Every structure is written in structure tokens, then in C-alpha cells.
């Protein structure tokens with residue numbers, strides 16, 4: 001369905017006013033934790049926080065890139081905060097998490113792209129709860145992929161996620177500063193360097209991509225051994241972000257799920273509200 005300026009019925013959702021939502025909000029705000037749920041205006045925040053999950057955004061909420069689908073602020077970030085790993089570990093403990101997804105802004109200003117802060121955060125959390133499982137959603141570590149992966153290898157195990165986000169023909173509009181081949185290369189290197197790692201990626205639909213372009217992306221990801229895939233609807237997070245070109249019908253997401261499974265992805269989520277971290281803990 002073309003974007004006519006009105007949200008289709010299947011994309012309307014209310015924010016719950018439950019005690020569990022309030023508890024999640026309290027823990028996160030009292031510890032001064034950033035989340036991508038809030039920074040990206042995620043439409044699932046109500047559902048996820050209500051069931052006591054959230055995705056932590058480490059290394060600040062200022063990004064060195066300016067992707068046009070994302071509402072995270074851009075500019076000069078602050079140095080990594082040494083107290084952040086401890087605060088995230090306290091959050092995981094207070095929320096009694098079993099599975100924690102950690103992401104970050106792009107930190108092209110840091111020699112390691114922020115990898116050390118990811119590793120420190122995992123180690124500190126594991127120090128409090130050795131059973132906690134992790135999933136990382138990392139930036140593309142432009143210029144330092146080998147060094148970043150070496151650092152992360154000391155904090156295994158985790159699911160290694162990096163999103164290609166969209167089809168290559170839309171990179172210059174949606175992800176200026178990123179490079180499709182660089183993103184694929186990082187996922188490929190992760191698979192080679194990190195023992196037994198499962199890799200994961202995600203794409204948004206509705207930015208004007210063509211079906212045959214989506215199929216090529218899925219094949220490219222399988223070609224580098226990517227295990228997990230999330231496909232969701234792009235929703236404009238702010239009025240300055242890219243417009244939605246199309247609202248893809250839920251049935252079409254089901255078809256993409258079948259196609260992705262047929263191509264060999266072991267774990268696939270595909271629906272309008274799917275985001276890379278949405279129900280990430282589900283084993284399937």
C-alpha cells in the first residue's frame with residue numbers, strides 16, 4: 001500500500017500504562033541508561049518494556065553518522081563512560097534479564113569503533129550473572145573491523161548482529177557514510193574470526209526497494225553464512241527522517257519469511273513491527 005499520509009490499521013498501537021512498563025522505565029531512568037527503544041522512537045517500546053525487556057544503547061546517544069531513517073542525534077560524541085558497564089549490569093540485575101541486547105551509535109571517532117566498551121559491558125554483566133546471554137548489534141567498525149573483532153572475541157559467546165538495513169541502491173539516500181559491501185564484509189569476518197558465532201542482520205521495507213533487490217540482499221547474506229534475519233516495516237521516526245514510500249502488507253511479510261527460510265536462514269522474524277531486537281531472545 002502506497003503511503004497516502006495515513007497509517008494503515010495494522011500499524012496502530014497504544015502505549016500500555018502497566019506497572020511493569022513503569023518498572024522498566026524507572027530502572028532505566030534511575031541508572032541513567034540510554035536505550036535504542038527511546039532514542040529511535042521504536043514503535044514496540046510499549047510492548048517490550050511492558051514485558052520487561054529493552055535494548056541498551058551504549059557509548060552515548062550522539063552518533064558520528066547521519067542515517068536518514070534514524071532519529072538518533074548526530075554530532076561529536078563524548079568519550080566512553082567508564083561507569084556505563086556497571087550501570088548496565090545493575091540494570092540487567094534489577095530487571096532480572098536472561099537475555100540482553102546491546103547496541104551502540106557509530107563511533108568513527110574511536111580507534112576501536114567502541115568495541116572495547118561492548119566487551120567491558122558484557123564482562124561486567126557476566127561478572128554479576130554468568131548465565132546472562134547476549135546479543136550485540138554493532139556498527140560497521142569502519143576502518144577497524146579486525147581490531148574490533150579481536151577485542152570482541154575476548155567476550156564470547158554472543159549473537160553477533162549487524163544490520164544491512166536496506167538494499168544497496170538506497171544506501172546513498174538512507175545510509176550516507178555506510179557501505180553495503182563493508183557491512184557484508186563485517187558479518188563475514190565475524191563468522192570467520194569468532195568461534196561458533198551466530199550472525200544476524202536486519203532490513204527495513206517500505207523505503208522504495210524492489211522485490212528483486214530484497215531477494216539479492218537475502219542471497220548475499222546467506223552467501224556469507226548469516227544465520228538470523230529480521231525484516232520489518234520502516235516507520236518515519238521524526239518529521240525530518242525519510243518518508244515512508246510504502247506500507248508493506250502483513251501477508252507480504254509472511255511471504256518474505258517463507259522465502260528467507262527457504263534460502264536457509266535458521267532464525268527468521270518478519271512482520272511490520274519486527275525490529276532486530278524485537279523478541280530477539282526467542283529460540284524459534
Ligand code: SF4
Nearest residue numbers: 037042044045048277
Ligand atoms: S524492538 Fe528493540 S528497540 Fe524496539 S522497543 Fe523492543 S527492545 Fe526496544
